Amino acid sequence: MRRLSLRFAAFGYLLVILLGPLAMLFWRIWAEGLGKAWSALIDADTVHAFKLTLEVASIAVPLNTIFGIVVGLAVVRRRFPGKGVVNAFVDLPLALSPVVVGLSLFLLFGRTGWFGPWFTAHGIQVLFALPAIVLVTVFVSVPYVAREVIPTLRELGEEQEQAAHTLGASGWQAFWRITLPSIRWAVIYGVVVTTARCLGEYGAVAVVSGSISGRTETATLRVQDYYENLDQAGAYGVALMLGLIAIVVLVLMTAFRPKDGAVR
């Protein structure tokens, strides 16, 4: 009896906080009319927003994947001074407001910032353009591959790599043949989470992009744009697309989740 009441309290909370709002996505699309949502999705500016979002993710995800693997190997396998500082900076984006990230880049590349005048003098636009959007997105998604790779490498130990070295393998060979295959699921899981974070980033991009429709507006900014222009059907149309991507992400996360045995 007690077990049942606990179960229903937990389900009730999920329903009120998570599943209720999720159901509204499909309910509202239905109520507003599929046609309106569809026309919002094929609007030229919406298509551009999704293209820009994918472009940004296609730069940020590979960068942070390579970085995540390298920093994971360094933190777990090497001794070096300042390891605590490296760890703190890798974790920082998990705890820091994206608005603060955006503002930092804004100040660095602004008119009076350290780098602003140089880039302006050389005719390179950073703020309100692709470079700033990419930079903030890379910043906010730094931790995710590293956080998956580090515990996996710890658990793996280095006996196999040392055996490979003893047998004459170079560091590079040992990495490709031994280390990378052993951590591949952790890397894939990290890549999925990183991708979700890059596609869904809002706060940091809102500060630096300028939200110009058809130019620097990403998919999440497009949702806000439609909503603030009182086009509910448009906002829900773009949200539906982002929601469907999230469901795919969720399926992939479940498939590649590190096996800690918590649920069978």
Added chain:
Amino acid sequence: MEGRRLASASAIVALPRSERAGTALSLGFVTTYLSVIVALPIAALVWAARADGLSQFWFWVSQPEAVAALKLTLAVAALVALTNAVFGTLLAWVLVRDDFRGKPLVNAVIDLPFALPTIVAGLLVLALYGPDSPVHVHAAFTRTAIYLALLFVTLPFVVRTVQPVLYELDTDMEEAARSLGAREVVVFVRIVLPSILPGILSGVAMAFARAVGEIGAITLISGDRPFHTEVASVWILNASQSGNGTGAAAVAVLLLAIAFAVLLGVGGLRFFATRHERA
């Protein structure tokens, strides 16, 4: 043990020169990447916050509107973290100890807030608890709406830190306590809770940090009314967009300090929780 130590010692001796070069290369890459992507922007922020002098910094962080926004942010974030401490622990308990059909599905759904863009989360909370709500709850542009949206985005943290600990926990001691006549509440408080407390606390800390910094889920829902529903991140965004870079940077530095404090706390908890493994 001795053999293993010897083996690794010989491996260090036998470390080829290319390997040492590789170490230097990877450390160089890590340092450069973190400096350019993370450290330089943060340095620029701190620099901008103190550029007009310390008195200007205090002026901006003691502005009534900024103070109200900071107070609201901290209060709501604390409430959100506490709520999810209770329900996150409950969800973790149900996922580990209970048995029901569709458990893998419920387990997968927990991660939805990590997969869904937060602005969509805000839009959906507004759809359910805003104007023309199907359940007749009209919370739009109130603090309640902020609370609900933040509960949505921070739901997974405590579940995901408690779940693995609870799974590893042996039930022998609980059985022993029960057979000695302890009530369920006593078993939970005296036996289960001490083991999962570090997990709960680090989940709570991460949820708190996330709630303090969140903007996407809040921007549509809060209506940012100054002194009423304007949270710190929204205040910073508004200040930076109205050209008040110094003011925005000053409040942002406070959020940065909170972020570092939370990470330090979580690091301390991890250190405490793994003390037996190190000894």
